[in-house]
């Protein structure tokens with residue numbers, strides 16, 4: 323690559339208010355600095371050969387700068403002028419910081435590990451409307467972890483059966499319910515009928531027990547229709563909406579957040595993220611995605627179970643995801659971190675030990691799989707959360723809480 327060396331500014335101090343700074347982990351047979359320069363070139367002003375149209379002025383103003391190479395990590399700073407947030411937005415940002423570079427033949431592997439945006443760019447986004455605090459206010463649950471379920475089976479239940487599940491879950495003490503990611507508007511469970519039935523169930527829980535609950539309806543759909551679908555379900559009584567950020571795109575989250583007619587919290591699911599985040603040598607880290615979700619305005623986001631549940635994820639990684647949700651380095655409200663995937667009452671103590679209490683703990687199988695049914699499953703999960711919050715070992719709490727005892731007998735403890 324003819325221009326490569328010109329992209330190297332190793333050791334140069336740059337102003338974080340003027341650049342988007344990216345950390346890439348690179349595997350290559352090239353010299354690391356050359357590989358990093360190839361990325362900086364491809365993602366800003368260069369290509370595989372010198373070009374007559376690139377003059378010094380353009381080069382100086384808009385070129386990505388490789389400012390550090392430490393082991394297999396390269397730091398590349400892109401001038402903020404390279405980005406277009408009015409027309410372009412996150413799709414354009416992603417095509418700069420995580421675009422063509424993954425396909426470069428000279429790189430065996432490359433992973434975008436982290437990104438830092440200048441304040442002026444952060445200020446162009448609203449961040450969450452409710453966030454962790456707002457959700458807690460809605461649910462009148464200021465401190466304890468929120469405790470939720472995903473209606474299982476993923477597909478197949480009718481609106482009435484779904485609503486009954488949610489009623490039982492609410493009566494068992496859960497604060498949150500949600501559609502599963504593959505449930506949309508199939509014939510067996512039309513979305514409008516589901517919304518109405520679930521809203522009635524939630525009202526019934528409130529009337530009968532005083533307990534407040536929300537349920538996230540999956541509005542993931544075509545880009546040009548998502549706001550309309552969200553408006554419709556909101557009008558019919560949805561208390562929260564859910565969007566799949568990888569399949570719909572970050573712009574979908576932003577569209578829902580920025581549309582003045584959408585007034586309910588946005589639960590952000592991340593189905594398909596594993597295709598991009600799971601390989602440690604290739605792709606984009608979940609931490610980066612979490613930062614973008616927070617910018618775009620998700621109120622709650624799946625971040626993993628800190629290594630205790632069924633999905634891949636380690637403590638270190640999920641702590642980074644959690645920080646992206648709640649860290650104080652950006653001008654937004656906190657996103658509520660959601661820990662989901664293979665959770666059950668026996669894992670709650672360990673999870674809370676690692677992740678603390680500012681989380682939403684969610685179980686589908688770990689509620690519906692309880693030997694006593696959904697209500698008892700919900701009670702067992704709530705009891706496990708109460709015990710962890712009160713710092714009472716589950717092994718003690720089970721002695722006085724039969725539903726928890728049954729759950730621990732079925733699933734064991736971490």
Ligand code: CAP
Pocket residue numbers: 472474502503591592593624625626627632633661662663664665684685686687688
């Ligand atoms: C959990 C879940 C969620 C996962 C997604 C599922 O169900 O509904 O989609 O949590 O993973 O379909 O697996 P269970 P992540 O409680 O029955 O496992 O949160 O890591 O994105």
Ligand code: MG
Pocket residue numbers: 472502503
């Ligand atoms: Mg699911």
